Amino acid sequence: MRGSEREYDQAGVELIGPSDRVADAEVVALLADALRACGLATAEIDVGHAGVLDGFLDEVTGVARDDARDRARAGDLVSLLEIVRAAGLAPARVGQLRDAFRHRGPLAPFAEGRDQLPPRSASAVGELLELAELLEAAGVSLPVRYDLGLVAPLGYYTGITFQAIAPGLGSAIASGGRYDGLLARFGTDRAATGFGIAVPHLHQALVATGQVAIDDAPLVTLEGGTPSHTLRVAAALRGAGVSVAIGAVAESAGRPVVALRVIDGTRVERDGLVTPVADIAADLASVPDRREDRG
């Protein structure tokens, strides 16, 4: 399975300024739309909240709090529960934390009992409920699942967090969330939320659905003319946006090949007909690129 490179290209969005749920809803919906527009219909958006864990850790003191947070980020839920239990978190709380981390799906079961949760966890669930309502109203182009056990490996998230996942990929395609404290550390105190799409993972997810990049634009080959005529014709066609190879091509990469015979610097022969290069250029440059129509 793919999706675990050490370094990759990212494409992302940051929404700086607003700190309300409308902004959170906007970025989540935008991520879904962006993936959808790339032709990925199999993805799901997993939404959680950094405050769920923070609420429980508020009731733990000292180094145990940092240790517990480290272990949660590392995905070590066994040690997370061991540490908070050893640090004196009430058994009922440990049970709640365990159950919260196993919960993914509708928010209802947790929404009902949220008064019983630690204050910050309760308000995190409250924010998720608001978000759910907004996303429902807005209509999101991919399924959204609420995941109370979603802990981002990066530590700067302060609110709603999310990731996009898809079949056939062992890592998230995109991840993001609210990071209201981060920009202040660089001198400007602004609320912010956003996401990054791991572009290679997106391609891998698309390939896993059977989709491959379609390039219908023809490849023109030029033969038979003098070198100077051939170069002039090639320049004219390339100037019009047509891909040109001089001589035969060994591998057309799946693109249709149009073979032209160069008569002189302005005319070529195509299928036995002598035609001005300008007409050929107009004709071939107008072949639509199907990539534009996807989505």
Add this chain to the structure above:
Amino acid sequence: MRGALRIALAQGVILPDTLKALAAVGLPVDGLTGHRRLLVRADGIEYVLARPQDVATYVAHGAAELGIVGRDVLLESDEDVIELVDLGYGVCRFVVAAPAGSLDRSLEAYQHLGSLEVATKYPRVAERHFQRRGIQVELIKLSGAVELAPQVGLSDWIVDLVSTGRTLRENGLEVVEEIATCSARLIANRVAYARERQRIAELADRLEAWAGSRP
């Protein structure tokens, strides 16, 4: 996504207990014994038998949704997986050990030299430990028989994995410090844990109940 959950199982000392655990929670394990196949399908589950180190790799990359492997392997491999359940068997400890009675002398040597030599098969675990302690060490990576290193003058201390501690004693070593206690873990791929939460959480609950019910 495959319909079946794929579970990577660590071969070796913990496998018999792993099979016991899986059978106890009602998973089919008959096909897993008595032959040399490494990929076994049974009733909505697919098992991969792999070397312990590779179990963590399979799961981190999503080639298996779940895995059962010792925490010792996870600590040394540093793969990104979710650790869900402590299964309780395969208990062992990472320890720092030194020749019996040599602790004072090696601390004096440390003051003089500013560094200690530590032999180990587990450089990541050792490095993290001494970094956290703020102790400067020179790690010497060995592939086996680490308890020999102090006797032949290769290192001052060792970091090793012990279960009873007998090998240490037989080689004149004593535990200076315990780094971590390890046992078998149920692990999950991060994305699989999200996508297949219900199935995985349900299996985790059953395994946790089984582990909790053992003496």
